[in-house]
Each structure stands twice: as structure tokens, then as C-alpha cells.
Amino acid sequence: MLTVYGIALAFLVGAILYSSMVGAADLDPAGTAAALLDKLPLVRLHSDLTPLQQAVLFDIRLPRVLLGALVGGLLALAGAGYQGVFRNPLVDSGLLGSSAGAGLGATVAIVYLGGSGSGAVPAAAFAGALAGVAVAYVTGSIAAVGGARGGSSVGGSAVGLGTATLLLAGVAVGMFLTAVQTLVLQRSAQDLQQVYSWLLGSLAGAGWRQDLEILPYAAVSMLITLVHGRHLDVLAVGDEEARALGMNAGRVRLLVVAACSLAAASAVAVGGLIGFVGIVVPHAVRRIAGTSYRRVLPLSALFGAGFLVLADTAARTVLAPAELPIGVVTALVGTPAFIWILRSTRPVQA
């Protein structure tokens, strides 16, 4: 099992190195590696890069590459965590109202608060994502309690009642928020272009400031999610049996959903809506390393980080000097992968 972590780590480091080298100005691989290693504590290496190349590497490329790694790791980890909580491999962190909430937040910021230049868009998207999940969660919990009181919690049906209701509430809240977003957009057609390009996701314009801004949220949400791998494995036998095994299923679900939503919201704030990473990466990981969330969670974070770094490299190089929206790249790769997964996985027991 250690080898799988080794491969994942090598994949991520390789992706970071490769992405740091290619672009408008291609950098020499040995020089890039030396310059990067030189920054590590206790390592002193001489690099052949010119001062200009060093500036390109450290001021433009590296912050963007690291932001891609952070966003990819957060999205894949959040997707995996959600899939564990809802015991459904097709769930994504966007499903519980967070994508729609982020979309509405960003749209409101662009239309009413002076657009992307003001720095209000990431904050609004972040707040919108968390608010969307909170509304969906509260609505779903109230509905689930009402349903249980109706007397339908006999035997097996109690197993999926809470999660199914929660997901339905998430979908409904998402539709509602998207409708509000459309309404806002309708009244201000001149902002369409900007909102549209935000929705497709992009890491263009990334700098160290964005890295540092999401780092605390990323660290906290990743830590909380990663320590719950074993608990998600227990949830696989359903709420009632998890309770019979002494676990507080409701508390675990709330904690993991909160942490994963924070992860997704931080990613969305700086990257826009980037789809598919949260579904495709955990699935690929399950095929390599089995279904235990103790492995799926950390490996998803590592592979997701590497995957998004490569996707962003493609986004900024394929049509250079123009940039492709990164959401387009992940969807172009993600859709065929997703269909392949749908074909090759067993139906999940409800």
C-alpha cells in the first residue's frame, strides 16, 4: 500500500515540475528543478535560470501551479468525502447547493459589487457556497425528521432515509439558487460574459495572495476530512448499524459535510466552478487502492492535486496565448471517464 502513496506523490511532484517548466517561456528542466529545490530548507543548489526566468518561475508560474494543486486536492477530497457520507459514488461536493450558492454569490458580486477587479467575487462565492450547503442541510434535516415522525422508519428503510432526503433537499435548493442567479443575470446582460467565464472556472491571474488566502481553510478542512476515513467506512453499513457499532452517525455526517463544504467553497472561491474532479478522481483511486476511505481520502487529495495541475497546464498551453477555461478541460477529460465509470461499476445498494 505504501507504493500507491509513493506513486501518488511522484505523480503530484512530477505534475508540479512539468507545469512549472512549460508555458509562454519554456524553462530548462534541470534549471527549474534546481531553482525549486534551492528554496527548500537546508538545500543549496545553483540554477542556470536567468533572473527573468526566475521571476517567471516564482512570481507567475509557481503560485498558479500550487493553487491548481490546492484546488484539485480540495475538490477531489471533498468529492470523496461527500461520496462517503451519502454512500453514493456519484455524488459531488457541488450537489448539496454549494455550486449553485457559489454561482449566485459570484453573480451578485459581479453585477452589484463592481466585478472581478474588486476582490469581492471570491469572498462572495465562498460565502454563497457555504450558505447554499447550510440551507440545504437544514432543510433536508427538518424534512428527514418530519418523514421519520410519519412512521416510515421501520426496518431497512431507516437506512437511507436521512441521506436521500438530504440529497433531494440539496438538489431542490440548488435549483432554486440557480433560478435566482438567472433572474439576477437577466436584468444585467452586460455582465454575462464575465459571469460566464467565472462559471467555467479559471486559475488565470492566480498569485501568492490567493494561495495564502485559501491555505487556512484548506488546511482545516483537509485535516478534519482526513481523520474521518475510518468513520466513513463504518457509515457504509448504514446509520442504524453504525449506531449499533457505537458511532454517532449524525455527528460524523455533519462534521464531514461541513469540512468538505469548506474545502469545496475555498476551491470555488479562487477557481470558479470546476466540475468532474470530485467524481472522476475518487473513482480512479478506488480502482487502484480499493474502497476503504482511509486510503481513498488521502489518495484522492494527492491525485486530484496532480490532475488539476496538468489540466491547468493544458488550459493555458493548448491554445496559447489564449486560455481555455479549466472547467472545459476537466469536463472534456472527465465526461468520457465518467461514462466509462458508469459502465463499469456495480449499482450501489441503497
Place this chain on the structure above:
Amino acid sequence: MNTAAPAPARAAALEVRDLDVELGGAKVLRGFSCRVAAGGWLALIGPNGAGKSTLLRAIAGLLPYRGRVEAGGTDTARLPRRELARLLAYVPQSPVIPPDMTVLEYVLLGRTPLLGYLAVPGRADRDAADRSVERLDLARFADRPMGTLSGGERQRAVLARALAQQPRLLLLDEPTSALDIGHQQQVLDLVDGLRRTEGLTVLSSLHDLTCAGQYADELVLLDRGATAASGPARDVLTEERIARTYHARVAVTEDATGRPVVTPVRRRPGE
């Protein structure tokens, strides 16, 4: 009908007094009481909907109830969920089987109540899981996904998970309902062996009346949420009583050991 002699000196591993359970506004159990000696086996019988599963879930702490449940002398309502799970293992009638989880991973879930919140299973937990996999003769399935097991193998895996919990009490809801007669006997023999070697106390519901009489020390017949009869099998399993509670036509005979055998009798044409 119990003998007049005082109850044996063995301590009660499980004592239930005046249990009432309501589900969705309906009283599903009324005033249920029972006592199971340490190492004993009490079987719950009764028609569908009599309250057997509800009773087991209530004792497992999964349903709110009024009344008192004591395990090993401790009021279980006072125990945190995790400590209760160290005392008793509950196996539902249709356990949720994660199809892609390996048998060993599944059995390891039984260690959950013995692990701290942030702990991961260690050497001792893996050893315990290995032991219960061996005990239930699953060693060659250890790395197989649960979804590929047959009904009998699956039921053994579920029992192995319960055993890995190292409980004092086993609550089994219809442990043989999905099995053929050979696998029924295999599972019931296993449970019987566990209570003899590990000193486990067993409370189970069983739909097969003859089996219930063969394996359990005592039977409780539930009818519409209340105890209709209790005691040794030959006192509980009478033709007249089965006819009344199950609306069934049966003949009750005795096997070579004097235990009752319940045989269904078909309706004759023209009757």
C-alpha cells in the same frame, strides 16, 4: 409453565423489565419482561409483526423505550453508545452489505466501539478481526469483496463482525431467515458453539419453531406486542397455542430427545 424451584444462581446477563415501545404513535410492545442467564440462549418467536425486531432494536439502544434494560447488572440507558456497543452486538435481519468492501475490512468494522475517535485499527484490532474470521471459517474469503459471497458466507461474515466486537451479549434478528436448512443448522451450531466457548449470552428471534426449540434454552412467544407464553420449548410450543397466535394448523410431536417438533398440516379438500 416454570417449575416451582427458585431461579438458578447464575447472574442474569440480560434483564428486561416492563418494556414499552411506541412506533409512529402505535404501541408495538407492551410490558415486555425477560431474564436471560449468562451463557443462556433465549429465542423470541411469534407471528410477523408481533414485535420481535422492535424488541431487539430497543434493547440494542436503537429505539426509544419506556422500562428498564439491564445488561450484566448495568442500566443500559445510562451507558454512552460506544460503551453499550462493547457490551452487546446487534445483528439486524437484513444487514447492509457494502458490496466492494473485503470480508476482512468488514469484520474490522466490529472494532469500532473499541477505538478512540481519532484512533485507527492497530495490531490488536487486526488480530481480533483475524481470530473471528478464523473462528467462523472465513479465512479463505478474507480478501474477497462482500458482494461476491453466498448467503451463508455473508451471514458468517456478519457474525464474525459481531464477534470482533468482543461483546458479552449477542442480539440476532432472524439470523437464518435467508438460508437453506443446511446453512441454517451451520449458523445455529456456530452461535451455539460461541456461547459455549466464549460464554456469550444470546437473544435471538427465530421464525422456525422447531429450530427455536432445539437450540434455545427458553422461548418467549410474542403476540401483538405482548408475551403470550414463555418457558422451555415443550411448554410454549403446543398445537392449541400455535393455532391461536399464528392462525396455523400444525401437529406438535416429540423428537428422540423429547423436544417438540412442529409440522405444518395442510387443509384437506372439502374441509
